[in-house]
Amino acid sequence: xxxxxxxxxxxxxxxxxxxxxxxxxxxxxxxxxxxxxxxxxxxxxxxxxxxxxxxxxxxxxxxxxxxxxxxxxxxxxxxxxxxxxxxxxxxxxxxxxxxxxxxxxxxxxxxxxxxxxxxxxxxxxxxxxxxxxxxxxxxxxxxxxxxxxxxxxxxxxxxxxxxxxxxxxxxxxxxxxxxxxxxxxxxxxxxxxxxxxxxxxxxxxxxxxxxxxxxxxxxxxxxxxxxxxxxxxxxxxxxxxxxxxxxxxxxxxxxxxxxxxxxxxxxxxxxxxxxxxxxxxxxxxxxxxxxxxxxxxxxxxxxxxxxxxxxxxxxxxxxxxxx
Amino acid sequence: xxxxxxxxxxxxxxxxxxxxxxxxxxxxxxxxxxxxxxxxxxxxxxxxxxxxxxxxxxxxxxxxxxxxxxxxxxxxxxxxxxxxxxxxxxxxxxxxxxxxxxxxxxxxxxxxxxxxxxxxxxxxxxxxxxxxxxxxxxxxxxxxxxxxxxxxxxxxxxxxxxxxxxxxxxxxxxxxxxxxxxxxxxxxxxxxxxxxxxxxxxxxxxxxxxxxxxxxxxxxxxxxxxxxxxxxxxxxxxxxxxxxxxxxxxxxxxxxxxxxxxxxxxxxxxxxxxxxxxxxxxxxxxxxxxxxxxxxxxxxxxxxxxxxxxxxxxxxxxxxxxx
Numbered sequence: 001x002x003x004x005x006x007x008x009x010x011x012x013x014x015x016x017x018x019x020x021x022x023x024x025x026x027x028x029x030x031x032x033x034x035x036x037x038x039x040x041x042x043x044x045x046x047x048x049x050x051x052x053x054x055x056x057x058x059x060x061x062x063x064x065x066x067x068x069x070x071x072x073x074x075x076x077x078x079x080x081x082x083x084x085x086x087x088x089x090x091x092x093x094x095x096x097x098x099x100x101x102x103x104x105x106x107x108x109x110x111x112x113x114x115x116x117x118x119x120x121x122x123x124x125x126x127x128x129x130x131x132x133x134x135x136x137x138x139x140x141x142x143x144x145x146x147x148x149x150x151x152x153x154x155x156x157x158x159x160x161x162x163x164x165x166x167x168x169x170x171x172x173x174x175x176x177x178x179x180x181x182x183x184x185x186x187x188x189x190x191x192x193x194x195x196x197x198x199x200x201x202x203x204x205x206x207x208x209x210x211x212x213x214x215x216x217x218x219x220x221x222x223x224x225x226x227x228x229x230x231x232x233x234x235x236x237x238x239x240x241x242x243x244x245x246x247x248x249x250x251x252x253x254x255x256x257x258x259x260x261x262x263x264x265x266x267x268x269x270x271x272x273x274x275x276x277x278x279x280x281x282x283x284x285x286x287x288x289x290x291x292x293x294x295x296x297x298x299x300x301x302x303x304x305x306x307x308x309x310x311x312x313x314x315x316x317x318x319x320x321x322x323x
Numbered sequence: 324x325x326x327x328x329x330x331x332x333x334x335x336x337x338x339x340x341x342x343x344x345x346x347x348x349x350x351x352x353x354x355x356x357x358x359x360x361x362x363x364x365x366x367x368x369x370x371x372x373x374x375x376x377x378x379x380x381x382x383x384x385x386x387x388x389x390x391x392x393x394x395x396x397x398x399x400x401x402x403x404x405x406x407x408x409x410x411x412x413x414x415x416x417x418x419x420x421x422x423x424x425x426x427x428x429x430x431x432x433x434x435x436x437x438x439x440x441x442x443x444x445x446x447x448x449x450x451x452x453x454x455x456x457x458x459x460x461x462x463x464x465x466x467x468x469x470x471x472x473x474x475x476x477x478x479x480x481x482x483x484x485x486x487x488x489x490x491x492x493x494x495x496x497x498x499x500x501x502x503x504x505x506x507x508x509x510x511x512x513x514x515x516x517x518x519x520x521x522x523x524x525x526x527x528x529x530x531x532x533x534x535x536x537x538x539x540x541x542x543x544x545x546x547x548x549x550x551x552x553x554x555x556x557x558x559x560x561x562x563x564x565x566x567x568x569x570x571x572x573x574x575x576x577x578x579x580x581x582x583x584x585x586x587x588x589x590x591x592x593x594x595x596x597x598x599x600x601x602x603x604x605x606x607x608x609x610x611x612x613x614x615x616x617x618x619x620x621x622x623x624x625x626x627x628x629x630x631x632x633x634x635x636x637x638x639x640x641x642x643x644x645x646x
Contacts, residue, residue, distance in 0.1 A: 020460060026467040077430060081423040100404040100470060103426060107400060108463040110433055115456045118449060126445050129452075133438045137343060140431040144349040147423060 003310055006047040006057070010040050013061050014068065019112050029093045029105040030112070033072045036088040042067045042175040048311045049179020049193055052303040060182045063128070066116035067175045070132075073109035074139055076102055081147065110136075120182060128181055135174040142167025149233055153241070160238050161202060169201025176311075180301075189301045196297030203290035204318055209234035210283050211322065213271055221323040225267030231256055235286070236279050243277045291319050326633055329370040329380070333363050336384050337391065342435050352416040352428040353435070356395045359411040365390045365498040371634045372502020372516055375626040383505045386451070389439035390498045393455075396432035397462055399425055404470065433459075443505060451504055458497040465490025472556055476564070483561050484525060492524025499634075503624075512624045519620030526613035527641055532557035533606050534645065536594055544646040548590030554579055558609070559602050566600045614642050 014034055020027040043064035050060035078084075079092040080102050086092060094102035113132075120128050145163040149155045177194040185193075211220055212227040213236055227234050244252050252273050255266055274280060298311060337357055343350040366387035373383035401407075402415040403425050409415060417425035436455075443451050468486040472478045500517035508516075534543055535550040536559055550557050567575050575596050578589055597603060621634060 020464070023464060023467045023471060025471060026464055077426055081426060101467075103400055103404060104463055104467055104470075107429075107433065108460050110430065111456055111459045111463070114437060114452065115460075118453060118456070122445060122449050125449055125452075126441060129437065129448075130441055133434055133441070136434045137431050137438075140427055140434070141343070141346060141349055144346045144424075144427055147427075148346060148348060 001051060001310060003044065003048070003314065006044055006051075007040060009058070009061060010043050010047070010064065010068075013065050014040075017065060017116075019069075020108065025097065025101050026105055026108055029076070029097055029101060030069075030072075030109050032096070033076055033087070033093055034069070036090055038088060040068060042071050042171060044314070045172060045175040045197065046179040046182075048314060049176040050183040051179070051310065052193075052301060052307045053180065053183035053185045053189075057179075057183070060179050062116045062119035063178055063182060064175075066113045066132075067171070067178065069109055069116060070113040070136065071171060073106050073113060074143070076106040076109065078143060080106075081143070124181055128178060131174060131177065131181070135170050138166045138170045139168075142170075155233060155238055157235070157238055157242060160233070160235055164205040165198060165202055168205055169198045172201040172204075173197030186302060189303070192297045192300045196294045196301070199290045199294035199297060200315055200318060203287045203294065206235050206283060206287045206290065207321070209236055210280070210287065213274065214280055216322055219322040225263070225271070228267050228270045229263050236274055236283055239282055240274055240277050240279050243279075244273065248273055248276060291315075324374060324633060326367065326371070326637065329367055329374075330363060332381070332384060333366050333370070333387065333391075336388055337363075340388060340439075342392075343431065348420065348424055349428055349431055352399070352420055352424060353392075353395075353432050355419070356399055356410070356416055357392070359413055361411060363391060365394050365494060367637070368495060368498040368520065368634075369502040369505075371637060372499040373506040374502070374633065375516075375624060375630045376503060376506035376508045376512075379506070380502075383502050385439045385442035386501055386505060387498075389436045389455075390494070390501065392432055392439060393436040393459065394494060396429050396436060397466070399429040399432065401466060403429075404466070447504055451501060454497060454500065454504070458493050461489045461493045462491075465493075478556060478561055480558070480561055480565060483556070483558055487528040488521060488525055491528055492521045495524040495527075496520030509625060512626070515620045515623045519617045519624070522613045522617035522620060523638055523641060526610045526617065529558050529606060529610045529613065530642075530644070532559055533603070533610065536597065537603055539645055542645040548586070548594070551590050551593045552586050559597055559606055562602050562605055563597055563600050566602075567596065571596055571599060614638075 017034075019030040019034075046060050046064035046067055047057050050057040075087060076093050079087055080094045080099060084092050085095055090096075092102070093105060097105075114129075117125070117128060117132065142163055142165070145159075146167055149160070149163060173194040174197070176197040177190045180190040180193045209227065212222070212234065213225065215224055217224050226232075227237075231237075240252060241249075252270065255261070255270055255273075258266070295312075295315065298308065298315065301308070340357075342353040342357075369383050369387035369390055370380050373380040398410060399416050402410055403417045403422060407415050408418055413419075415425070416428060420428075437452075440448070440451060440455065465486055465488070468482075469490055472483070472486060496517040497520070499520040500513045503513040503516045532550065535545070535557065536548065538547055540547050549555075550560075554560075563575060564572075575593065578584070578593055578596075581589070618635075618638065621631065621638065624631070
């Protein structure tokens, strides 16, 4: 089985999904944000989770789209909260329409995500809904923690990892688990799928933080050092603030409080502080720990090696990515 | 059976419901808005709907709270959109906390509303969810139409009634229907409950519009004429704009476009225009038509007259209210 088959099935389903018609101001933004693209990683995980146990992976398509609709609902509302002008290079919904429309379209998207779950057979529906409710609440909790952290300078490493776990990783775990549940997998396997998705997700987010500083500029795609310039509270910065002392801490705090600076100079100087504190090695170790835990979770899933190959190969791509 | 028993059971359940704990910024606003009170009309309708068919109305308590949580979620988000400073005489969530918290707390409230529905037995869950999804989407559609109408002066009577039906009445219909479904009522009866709730709801909203102009100041509680002062597009104004011609239309448009005026004089003058156009009689007729339709729906519900008495007496109170 080639994952391209899944991607194409998902694209087709997304294009043909009707979210509602009238009034247009409510439903056009949903079509808009869903058409902006993205890697469709979450629904792909759901199909891969189902394929581990069954050839009838098509039974998981509408629930897979539900995950993608939920994800895009969170993007629509997060973009309001972050006052983001662009999403995937296009105007955000609150910019293209207005704030009120972005709030209300997002609300009805969340309802649409629940509606797409009704495709699930009645014997599994309650279980899936309980898992989805928990996950959706956790994603909101993660977003709230992220906002709380913006005004705090004493965020610990553990708090930061908990935040990214809630804000982004639990949804990856749920996406995988969902596929397993629909395919009729045993409870132990679906738990391992969820935990595996969460661990890979945390590793993925920490790698995001790492690449922003230590990525290869030729491969990274974005400007290296963007997080440093913006004082973004990443794993690296939190770790550095925890480890640094004396003049090194003064120097780091100096850069954090400095309002006018040469961007390249700040990136170079803060990276040097990170280097002196071994932040790169510490972060790489944590990333590889989470990836190893995730792969070990996947090992314990009761499916054949042939069935697992697609998920494992996809996971390896996530692990090895450099952009 | 005394409805006070239901009200007290609901209050107790609302007080003991845990929506979540951490982070506090996410969950405190839910406790706050749920504690502001209100008539608890919607969950009461759910319990009354269940009591029509069963003594085990307590099975409907958590789903009834789900309706109240959903209703308060819409209030939290509507208050942001309407920039309302007060809700039930207390600061709105976006005023007491901030906009972002009101968006995100509202989101997690909607998830909580779904979670409370999981109390329903698996054999009825799918049906209830399908009805709730449709209703929730319609409520959003109604709110969007209401916002669209703010900048339109050609809203027809039919469009206005459709808007209030979606924005407020379908939720009353769903609340009643929900009770019936949980109690195991036949499909025809639950449909009549829903339609009855919708018709009474429309009558209720039109009476709101009427009382604002023709209410007894001693009984009304609010300032009579508030809608006229604010140029609010009520059924009466839309009807007047449709019926008026010649100098009467000029006079009405004059008051609508006038930026500086004596409030009492505007109220008196616009009321006089309404009087000349027979708006009061037309509106009263429409209200009594909707109430009659609603009562006729309830007549067709397959339950004993004894069981129906509470719902009918509650409906009569709604019909006869003067504030």
